[in-house]
Amino acid sequence: MTSDLNIVALVSIGQHPKSGRARRAEQDARAVELGMRLAGDNVQVLHAGDAAEETLRQYAGMGLKSLRVLQQSPQADAVVALGDYLAEHRADVVLTGVRAESGESSGMAPYLLAEKLGWPLVTRIADIVSIENGEAQILQALPRGQRRAIQVRLPFVASVDMAAQVARQSAFGPGRRAELESLPWVETPDSERAQFKEAPARKRPKRLKKVKATTAAERFKAATAKSQGTGGRIIKDQPPTEQAQAIFDLLLEEGVLR
Amino acid sequence: MILDWLLPVLISAALVLALAGAIKRVNLWRAGQPDSVNLIAGLMAMPRRYLVDLHHVVERDKYMSNTHVATAGGFVLSMLLIVLVHLFGLESRWLAWALLASSVLMFTGAVFVFRRRLNPPSRLSKGPWMRLPKSLLMFSASFFILTLPAAGILPEDFGGWVLALILLVGVAWGLSELVFGMTWGGPMKHAFAGALHLAFHRRPERFNGGRSTGLKPVDLQARVLGVEKPTDFKWNQLLGFDACVQCGKCEAMCPAFAAGQPLNPKKLIQDMVIGLAGGSDAKFAGSPYPGVELGHAVGGPGQTITEGLVNPDTLWSCTTCRACVEECPMMIEHVDAIVDMRRFLTMEKGNTPNKGAEVLENLIATDNPNGFDPGGRMNWAADQNLPLMSDVKEADVLFWVSDGAFDMRSQRILRAFVKVLKAAGVDFAVLGDEERDSGDVARRLGDDATFQSLAKRNIAVLNKYRFKRIVTTDPHAFHVLKNEYGDLGGHYEVLHHTTFINELVQLGRLQLDTFKGGTVTYHDPCYLGRYNGEYDSPRDLLKALGIELAEMERSGFRSRCCGGGGGAPITDIPGEHRIADMRMEDARAVGAELVAVGCQQCTAMLEGVVEPRPQIKDIAELVSEALIEGAPAARAAVAEEVLS
Amino acid sequence: MSDLIRRDPRAEWIARNRLHPLHAAMTAPAGEVRGPSGLLRKNPHGVGFIGPNGIKRIDRSGGSNAAAGGRRGAAKSAQAVELPLHVVEAPDFYVVTVLDLVGGRLGSHDKDVLGQAHKLVNGLEGNGAVLAVVFGECKEEGFGLAGVDRLLHLEGSEYEGYSPEQRLAALVEVERRFTPRYWLFPDSINGGNELGCRLAARLGERPATQAWQVDTQQTLCRGAGGSSDITRATPRLLLLAEECAEPVDERRHEALAVELDSIAPSLVRIRDCGQVAVDPNAIPLAEAEFILSAGNGIRDWDQFHQAAELLGATEGASRVVVDDGFMPRPRQVGASGTWVTARVYLAVGISGAIQHMQGIGQCDKVVAINLDAGCDMVKRADLSVIGDSQAVLAHLIELAREYRHGAAENAA
CATH class of the missing domain: 3.40.50 (Rossmann fold)
Structure with a gap:
């Protein structure tokens, strides 16, 4: 049914949040996973950057025979290259992550690609349920594990959310053997990016609860008030009915009962 | 008399068949990967490895040790003399008498084998192994009677053709089981393969009291990483699998087997034998993997092991505690084989279960x-x-x-x-x-x-x-x-x-108070004890703290694993019990109020047991609690001649 | 009530004692009093209070109010302080904010964005107005207080549900009509990020995303998945991080409604088929909003599952019950299991091993049902019930059943 589909997954070089080391990006890997589940190893995985980058082998280790790399220098605008490539090569579905883990990580890539190709873009998808008669049934991830059903015509671009199925393990052997097919590609320098100054993230000050105190008494109280959460309410020696009622009231109050 | 000409024919036929079988078997092993082994040195060292190193392991069970010495010794001696007396027809009273003696020795041993088999423990395999004592008895008795005329005790044509026929059957049975059965896959295969296995062992350092427990590195440039098919094992590993006597000592010691996880080291080795020779496990006559039915495992030399022969869960159940290896009288390396197959699953298939992928x-x-x-x-x-x-x-x-x-x-x-x-x-x-x-x-x-x-x-x-x-x-x-x-x-x-x-205490650089508290037992971490032979220092230290240890039944080299090794808590294969709970039962059984350990993984596993349970403390904690902060000057003085 | 003036010694005492916990409540300002002619009247006798030694004291700090001492003044018309109104008559330029309006109300992120909008207006010359664009259902009344000068409320079936294409068309129309100086979006998963990016792609702007320090010259935004800071010239389109600026709180704004003439309906290629009913147990534990978690204290597992089902909770478990095979491994909460972020975490029979407590560190409200009042879970919990979990769960099931039943009847 879906085997003749042309699915392209775009991957980037991720970055571990703790160690800062390069890795396969979690969302991109999920995009590859989704592509592989739809099209087996017919999925085409595309990267714009340096084919010598070892991290790409972590994607290949998911069981890909090859990975196509549009050779680009770090200063180049990868989105332009990817857009040109996709305009030339027919694809039915283009899968990306939501946001890159390194670089500007603005999350604009899928939007710019969709705009350039003139295709619809579905954001933050959790799954593609089916593709039939040129139409895809998609589940979009909403906050708190909720899902929305969406229908879209092919071709389209979709960004894959963290709620999608976790990417399969990357195995060393296949990763080492996969072919990294390097394609020389025209580079468009990202001149605007060159103006950016990048530095390690500063810690953002936590917003304090500002006390609009007009009187000394209020200020005193604000300064000496006990912080909340020290010891909750304890209900002891009461019949279970009342205890249950207390819990139930809290659940209602919090609005978690639907 | 027919026997006069038939006997040499039978014997030589058996020997020829044995040779043919041996060639066939050797070729099965040769399908494995090359491994650099010094063949000559190995063969030279073999008798010593067999008689000394292997005997040390077998001797832990005195009954079996003596039985085996009698039976095997008797058989080897008898066979040599049979060739001389009955094949080459050397007419010597002395040889005949010696043959009589050796067959009596063998017969005695076989009687004990027979007795062990009357009501065998569950760890022993049944099936053809139940036949073996009878074969042994038959062989030794037949040749005893056959040799009586040669020894001049009985007249040449004693007994007539009836006895001759009976003896003929006995000899044929005995020879087929003990001579060519050895190379054609009967229970006696263990003698043939075992001897060669000892000669070409992959870890020759283990002999002469040595120790070799480190895993061998993988060549990351290899065609396939780890072991996919039986032929991906080294040839001497395949040989090692064939040496298994199915005594089930490994099974009795395996913590995963006891916990009801789908692993039985003996069955695993037998599955490897099925893999190298081809076939199914329908005829396996021992305990199956817990919760897995027999008869469904099918494999062959060129087939992927984890697709049909061994379920990956079996491989991931292992805690790599080496209890099986320590116990194996044939010195088979179960853990090496398991890790080799895991390597394939992880590095080629990307199939490390549960949290494995995340951890890696x-x-x-x-x-x-x-x-x-x-x-x-x-x-x-x-x-x-x-x-x-x-x-x-x-x-x-x-x-x-x-x-x-x-x-x-x-x-x-x-x-x-x-x-x-x-x-x-x-x-x-x-x-x-x-x-x-x-x-x-x-x-x-x-x-x-x-x-x-x-x-x-x-x-x-x-x-x-x-x-x-x-x-x-x-x-x-x-x-x-x-x-x-x-x-x-x-x-x-x-x-x-x-x-x-312990060294510091021996040098007098630490002043220790006596431990105050209840009964203490010590849990040997696998990677300290069995892997590295360090059983004494922790005990000496505890003694220095004034602790009289209440040793658990399984301690020292027989210590039961806590369940925390080999990534087992990560791969987390379900069983009926938790290994840590069983270990805590061991500690409770000796009334321990405190379990001293020397490993943070063991601490974590044992502390994971639901309270009430004995306390768990690392020896470092016990020592630091008992420290008497001595005069700094005295310490500084000693500090000069510290530690070579 | 009698008009007799009665002294309340306790109230007076509380009014005197500024550290008394009830002081603030007892001395709430009475608000202004107007005479019959509508003139503002001051009651000189109402000022101050009688001190302990009988001398009248006047607290000029304004915190204390005499009205508390004697219950005089029946005309206590409590009234919120009216903030000054900020009027922009003919704006020279617009700063447009597109707000999420989660649940039809302004969220804190929205308010921060409005605060940022005013910061930008103030940083520019001329008379700027903040135009807020909101889509769909709206229950909010406090737009003026949050700093909205002009409000464009787009409503209608075409904007309902997931309608990014139509909304984008509307924003393009706003761009055409108002040519805003800045476009501000909350960089949130509630739609702000998506619309902002779509508009940026359409207009060819390069937005600053996760911007957290913005002025008219420079913008500081997070890059590399939040691990770096990028300093750049402030672009025209910004996606703002939470707490990017202080919300407006010192003046009122007009919140005058504006309208767009007509928006060409866009070609709808993405069809919203509605939200899918999700089985609570299919929600990943890490994302679940409401978790009912089982520990070693659970005896009746059928009851537990029933309770989870009726309450609509996602099931969680402690390590021990997972080890014992009562629950599957993926349900394990804790450092070695899943780190959860539930708004309500209801722990039944879990005493709270350190690894478990680590795993629920980010939960808002923790409720414990436990036999042991001294356990760590009770110490952490916001509400603890000490007793037999089976009985409490049984009653909870009863309550939930009634609640569901009632809801069904109302719906009918």
Whole structure:
């Protein structure tokens, strides 16, 4: 049914949040996973950057025979290259992550690609349920594990959310053997990016609860008030009915009962 | 008389058949991968390995040891003499008498084998093995009677053709079971394959009282990483599988088997035999993998093992505790085989179960299994003021902190050990953030690529500094640093902290109070005990604390695993019980109120048992609690002649 | 009530004692009093209070109010302080904010964005107005207080549900009509990020995303997945991080409604088929909003599952019950299991091993049902019930059943 589909997954070089080391990006890997589940190893995985980058082998280790790399220098605008490539090569579905883990990580890539190709873009998808008669049934991830059903015509671009199925393990052997097919590609320098100054993230000050105190008494109280959460309410020696009622009231109050 | 001409024919036919079988069998083994073994030296060493090293293991069971000596010794002797007397027809009274004696010896042994088989324990395989004592009796009795005329006790034509016929049947049966059955796959295969296995053992260091427990590195450029098909094993590993006597000693010791996880080391080795010869496990006559029916496993030399022959869950159940290897009278290497197959699953299939994939990914990205910030490795010691190797460049002792640095429980052990080091005035330093996971977990989970990457980087760091020895509180890191870094070029003197503290106590550099508290037992960590033979130092130390140990039934080299090794808590294969619970039962059985351990993994596993249960403490904690802070001057004086 | 003036010694005492916990409540300002002619009247006798030694004291700080001492003044018309109104008559330029309006109300992120909008207006010369664009259902009344000068409320079936294409068309129309100086979006998963990016792609702007320090010259935004800071010239389109600026709180704004003439309906290629009913147990534990978690104290597992089902909770478990095989491994909460972020975490029979407590560190409200009042879970919990979990769960099931039943009847 879906085997003749042309699915392209775009991957980037991720970055571990703790160690800062390069890795396969979690969302991109999920995009590859989704592509592989739809099209087996017919999925085409595309990267714009340096084919010598070892991290790409972590994607290949998911069981890909090859990975196509549009050779680009770090200063180049990868989105332009990817857009040109996709305009030339027919694809039915283009899968990306939501946001890159390194670089500007603005999350604009899928939007710019969709705009350039003139295709619809579905954001933050959790799954593609089916593709039939040129139409895809998609589940979009909403906050708190909720899902929305969406229908879209092919071709389209979709960004894959963290709620999608976790990417399969990357195995060393296949990763080492996969072919990294390097394609020389025209580079468009990202001149605007060159103006950016990048530095390690500063810690953002936590917003304090500002006390609009007009009187000394209020200020005193604000300064000496006990912080909340020290010891909750304890209900002891009461019949279970009342205890249950207390819990139930809290659940209602919090609005978690639907 | 017919026997006169038929007997030599039978014997020579049996020998020819045996030779044919041997060639066939050898070819099965030769399908395996090449391994550099010194064939001549191995063959030369074989008798000694057989008579001394193997005998040491068998001797743990006196009954079987004596039985085996009588039966096997009698058989080998008888066979030699049979060839001389009945095949070549040497007419010598002496030889005939010797043959009589040896067959009597063999018969006696066989009687005991028979008795053992009357009501066999569940670990023993049944099936053809139940036939073996009868075959032995038949063989020895037949040749005894046949030899009587040659010894001049009976007239030549005694008994007539009826007896001759009976003897003929007996001889045929005996010869087929004991001579060519040896190479055609009967129970006696163990003698043939076993002898060669001992000669060409993959770990010759294990003989002559030596020890070889480190896993062998994988060639990462190989066509296939790890073992996919039986032929991917080294040829001498295949030979080793064939040597199995199905005695089930491994099964009786295996913690995963006892916990009802789908692993039985004996069955696994037999499955490997099925793999190398082809067939199914329908005829297997021992205990199956718990919860797995017999008869469905099918395999062949060229077939992927984990597709049809062995379920991956079986391989992931192993805690790599080496209890099976320690117990095996044939010195078969179960753990090597299991890890070899895991390597294929992880490095080729990308199929490490449960949290395995996540842990490996973390190890690759952050050098620790839980994905903590590698820059936070020294957070536990913020208040300890520990000297860093990058500052001091040189120290007597390098304290290898291990990943316990990230775990709040293990940090208590680390602090206790630091307190002891400081009290003894030891010149030590730590690597701090330069340290990485030792690679133990990655390697046991089959990811040798990650292990090698971690190890190489660790070695590069270690080689920057000068130190005399490495001391660590983690037996896993201890084992890996000591026994597995060598293959990658890192050779160090590594001590476990119990060994080191014991040394300090012996030198009088620590003053210890007596331990006050209830009954104490000691749990031997597998990677300290069985892997490295360190059973005494922890016990000496506990004695120095004035503790009279209540030893558990399974202690020392028979210690039962806590369930925490080999990545087993990560792969988390369900069973009927938890291994840690069973171990805690062992401790309760001796009325222990405190279980002393020497491993943070064991601490974590045993403390995971639901309370009420005995307390768990690392020996470092016990020592640090009993420290009497001595006069600093006295310590400084001793500090001069410290540690060679 | 009698008009007799009665002294309340306790109230007076509380009014005197500024550290008394009830002081603030007892001395709430009475508000202004107007005479019959509508003139503002001051009652000189109402000022101050009688001190302990019988001398009248006047607290000029304004915190205390005499009205508390004697219950005089029946005309206590409590009234919120009216903030000054900020009027922009003919704006020279617009700063447009597109708000999320989660649940039809302004969220804190929206308010921060409005605060940022005013910061930008103030940083520019001329008379700027903040135009807020909101889509769909709206229950909010406090737009003026949050700093909205002009409000464009787009409503209608075409904007309902997931309608990014139509909304984008509307924003393009706004761009054409108002040519805003800045476009501000909350960089949130509630739609702000998506619309902002779509508009940026359409207009060819390069937005600053996760911007957290913005002025008219420079913008500081997070890059590399939040691990770096990028300093750049402030672009025209910004996606703002939470707490990017202080919300407006010192003046009122007009919140005058504006309208767009007509928006060409866009070609709808993405069809919203509605939200899918998700089985609570299919929600990943890490994302679940409401978790009912089982520990060693659970005896009746059928009852537990029933309770989870009726309450609509996602099931969680402690390590021990997972080890014992009562629950599957993926349900394990804790450092070695899943780290959860539930708004309500209801722990039944879990005493709270350290690893477990680590795993629930980010939960808002923790409720414990436990036999042991001294356990760590009770110490952490916001509400603890000490007793037999089976009985409490039984009653909870009863309550939930009634609640569901009632809801069904109302719906009918």
